[in-house]
Amino acid sequence: MKQIFIFTLTLFLCFHGTAATAQNPLSFDDVFSGRLIQTEGSGTINWLKDGERYSRLERNAETGGMDVVAYRAKDNKREVLIPSSLFTDKATGKPLPIRSITWSDDNQKVLIYNNTQRVWRYDTRGDYWVLSLTDNKLQQIGKGLPESSLMFAKFSPDATRVAYVSKNNIYVEELASETITQLTFDGNETIVNGTFDWVYEEEFSCRDGFRWSPDGKQIAYWQSDTEGTGVFDIINNVDQLYPTILHFPYPKAGTANSAVKVGFIAATGGTTTWIDIPGDPRNNYLPRMEFIPESNELFIQQLNRPQNTNTVWIVDLNNPTPQNIFTDRDDAWLDTNDNIQWLQNNKYFTWESERSGWRHLYRVSRDGKEILPITQGEFDYISPVGMDKQKGLVYFMASPDNFTQRYLYSARLMGKGEVQRLSPIDQAGQHRYTMSPTGKWAVHTFHNAVTPPVISMVSFPKHQTARVIVDNQKGKEQYDALGLRPKEFLKVRSGDLLLDAWMIKPVNFDATKKYPVIIDVYGEPASATVQDSWGGGDLWHQYLANLGYLIVSIENRGANTPRGREWRKCIYGEVGTFASEDQCRGIMDMARQFSYIDPSRIGITGWSGGGSQTLNCMFRYPDVFLTGIAIAFVADQRLYDTIYQERYMNTPQANPEGYRKGSPITYVEGLKGNLLLIHGTGDDNVHYQNCELLVNKLIEHEKVFSQISYPMRSHGISEGKGTTRHLRKSMEKYWLDYLPAGGR
Structure with missing residues (x-):
């Protein structure tokens, strides 16, 4: 099932059990203790806007809190950007627990996410704090709203405000005055604003359901009306004396979907303008919506119910009549087209398609009339890695000769489809890259069935290794010593x-x-x-x-x-x-x-x-x-x-x-x-x-x-x-x- 968790038998390595037998070098205890093979990762990598440094959280042994540390790609120079002392809650005097942080566009503020709670599959509800690096002010946002109820908080483009969802309504908070403006008021158990119902979250990976306009004046968002959708009940017999019932909309195959629509509203409040996209909202899907860079235009993908036609609309907020610029079709099905990139001052956008019989990346003109291959050949473009727009290069994963492995390739954005392999020939297996926004650097992870991850910093376009970050040699030796x-x-x-x-x-x-x-x-x-x-x-x-x-x-x-x-x-x-x-x-x-x-x-x-x-x-x-x-x-x-x-x-x-x-x-x-x-x-x-x-x-x-x-x-x-x-x-x-x- 799409997005059903596929728990293969290799994932559960953290428990205890029985003793090993003479012929079995592993015991149940060994397997589930997590002690047999000890490996390290790189942690969560957040590239900074300059593309020359990345940040990550590191525990401070003295304070017990988390420092935000930056490493320079070219020489690994370490710098503490935010000491853990700045993450201290004045009310308690204790360091804030941190689940994740998000930088503002100008790198002058960070948004801190903590006290998270699970919503279906993921921890998408919690509390948010903002730390200003110009005056070291730490403030909690959403005061007065229920604890751990905020979802998907994000800075406005100028980082003076934060928008978020609580209880299926959208709010904007001005950071200087701490004034909260509620934008939507109809959110309830059946009307969902700014986020999604179960099936959109599970199958389209839709969670964050609103977008700031590039000028910060508008917020575009999804609304789902689950009324009329079949409701499933799960009976909980174990937590209380009498059973409780979890009651949630779940459309089973062939039944009614939620009615989903998109609209936009001024970030200062007012009336929502709903976009009149043709088609029954219960029998068409709106899985993707993004602003075209530096514009007030929305780029919206609409899938029909059989999911074999993807109709692309552009909507100008100043004249919100949808314009169909491009339509993709397949005799079987189409997946959502993610990672759209705009090229040459929004003259072209990138698009993944299987129209040739293989999945490839194309550049499509804004009017949809010109469709040219960026990659081509008898192989599949698997997934994007990054771009260097200055050099006109796109980096992506492919594996033409061995379907069990993954390698990095590059192609010219304005070329004729020729591709070049970059991953080293002597590293057979799986490669993964976290690339800087400029496309000049990437944290490269290599592994295969008998090799734990080797993590390096590499430079592009030549894929030169600057240094090894984590070699996991100890883990490799531990694995080899088992004699498996x-x-x-x-x-x-x-x-x-x-x-x-x-x-x-x-x-x-x-x-x-x-x-x-x-x-x-x-x-x-x-x-x-x-x-x-x-x-x-x-x-x-x-x-x-x-x-x-x-x-x-x-x-x-x-x-x-x-x-x-x-x-x-x-x-x-x-x-x-x-x-x-x-x-x-x-x-x-x-x-x-x-x-x-x-x-x-x-x-x-x-x-x-x-x-x-x-x-x-x-x-x-x-x-x-x-x-x-x-x-x-x-x-x-x-x-x-x-x-x-x-x-x-x-x-x-x-x-x-x-x-x-x-x-x-x-x-x-x-x-x-x-x-x-x-x-x-x-x-x-x-x-x-x-x-x-x-x-x-x-x-x-x-x-x-x-x-x-x-x-x-x-x-x-x-x-x-x-x-x-x-x-x-x-x-x-x-x-x-x-x-x-x-x-x-």
């Missing part, structure tokens, strides 16, 4: 298709014996599992392998890998069917290639979309998959939300057969093997309803199965003392009980 078998990357076949896969073997592996297999699957269009990345050393998989299993992952059709449009979108209308077919064919081909695989002992597990694929595999191919553990799964695709499910499947009304074929619940009668269902009853994403309906169907067909329900745990099943440890021990026991370990 490294993850092996393989190719397997599904018919005529060649699929990427990996395998981990036990340390005492004997190729003359046959071993059981545990497949870790995801399989949906939102992510990928077969990646040459560090993942903390993959200790959970390694631990399971050393119990006597071969741990395997296979990347099926439709996975989000850089293999071109046809690879990703051939599954349109068929989510769930091709994936389970490829998993079955892939493991059978692997068994033909490697005689040490025991085809009579094949297990499979996955979380979220991977849980759905686990069920499809168990039910549709019961003679192949002996044992499965399905976690937080969608049993019937009609139960998941509109935006994600309809993007890949259209509506249930338009594609009833696709929904039937792709839903595991359709094939319950096929179950022959051992099945464990795991779900949190408080899952607001993939509702526990999925588990209950599947259980009903299993009972109806007299299928024996096992089940663990975690009370009021959400989609990650991580809340509460001992939860993660209990879940992992339960999984381990189930494998050992129902998928006999060891070579034979």
Whole structure:
């Protein structure tokens, strides 16, 4: 599922457990203690406006607070920009806790975010403070509003005011006078101003729902009317004597969406001007809206409900009649177009498209009539890294030759599509860059399946290493000392298709014996599992392998890998069917290639979309998959939300057969093997309803199965003392009980 948390089995490395056996260099304790392999990161990097320095938070041992420290890119010169003493709350005399800081455009003020609270998936509500570096004044904003109720506070362009959301209304506060002006007054449980409802947040990554105009005179914002949207209830039976109910709008596939519109209002208050964008607001989406630089014009993207047409509108606030300048279409689906950059004094804007059969970056003229490639070739432009507009270069990630890896490339913004690889040839694996706003420097992180992150400062355009910031040599030595078998990357076949896969073997592996297999699957269009990345050393998989299993992952059709449009979108209308077919064919081909695989002992597990694929595999191919553990799964695709499910499947009304074929619940009668269902009853994403309906169907067909329900745990099943440890021990026991370990 898009934005469903994909909890592969490598993420939980912070708990305690049992002792190691003679043949297993890892114990449960080792894996979850976090002590076996100790690595460092670079912390959160905030490049300053000059592009020559970056800042980060560092703890001050004397005060116990946080200093804001700057490092100069060229020579690593360190400077304390803001000592922790300036972050002292005068009322308590104690240092402020700091979750994050945001600089004003002139670097003369910082916005401090703390006392955060979780809203669905993320901590997006809390308290905000402003520190002025000109007079060292520290002030809390939003006084008089409920504690920890402020969301998405941001400076005005001139940093004299701060705008924020509280209780679904938008406010502007003048910093000098501390005067608060409420801009909207209709926000309530069903009218949402300046932020979004559940489904927009989850599937479009929409959270901050308002924008300052470049001149600071106007604020443009989204409003969602959730009235008429289906409401889901989650019953909490564990926190009080009597149950309480969490009641929230959640549009399931084929049902009514919220009505979403955009408008603008003077930052001093007044009446909102609503922008009359054509189309039913419940059957079209407005996922992106930004001001064109140095203008009073909004650039708005509108997706139709099937999400196969993206209509781009420009709206001048002085004459707010929308003008359609460009429309992108696809026979399957389109993703939102993020990271729009304006070129040559707003004459062109950048646009990502798969119109050639590969995802590439284009420059589009403001009138939409000229569309020219910035990158081209038989490879995918994966994601942007940064730009050097002075030199006319764009930097981006791609991996033309190995879909499990990621490398940095550059291209000329006004060129003809030629690209150049910049990541070092001798560093095979995954590269990541946090680039300065000028494009002259970047913090570069390199890692692969057996190499913890090596973090360096590099200069551009030549990608020269100025110095190593963190080498994590100690972590590398600790990993190597464990004597584990490294993850092996393989190719397997599904018919005529060649699929990427990996395998981990036990340390005492004997190729003359046959071993059981545990497949870790995801399989949906939102992510990928077969990646040459560090993942903390993959200790959970390694631990399971050393119990006597071969741990395997296979990347099926439709996975989000850089293999071109046809690879990703051939599954349109068929989510769930091709994936389970490829998993079955892939493991059978692997068994033909490697005689040490025991085809009579094949297990499979996955979380979220991977849980759905686990069920499809168990039910549709019961003679192949002996044992499965399905976690937080969608049993019937009609139960998941509109935006994600309809993007890949259209509506249930338009594609009833696709929904039937792709839903595991359709094939319950096929179950022959051992099945464990795991779900949190408080899952607001993939509702526990999925588990209950599947259980009903299993009972109806007299299928024996096992089940663990975690009370009021959400989609990650991580809340509460001992939860993660209990879940992992339960999984381990189930494998050992129902998928006999060891070579034979």
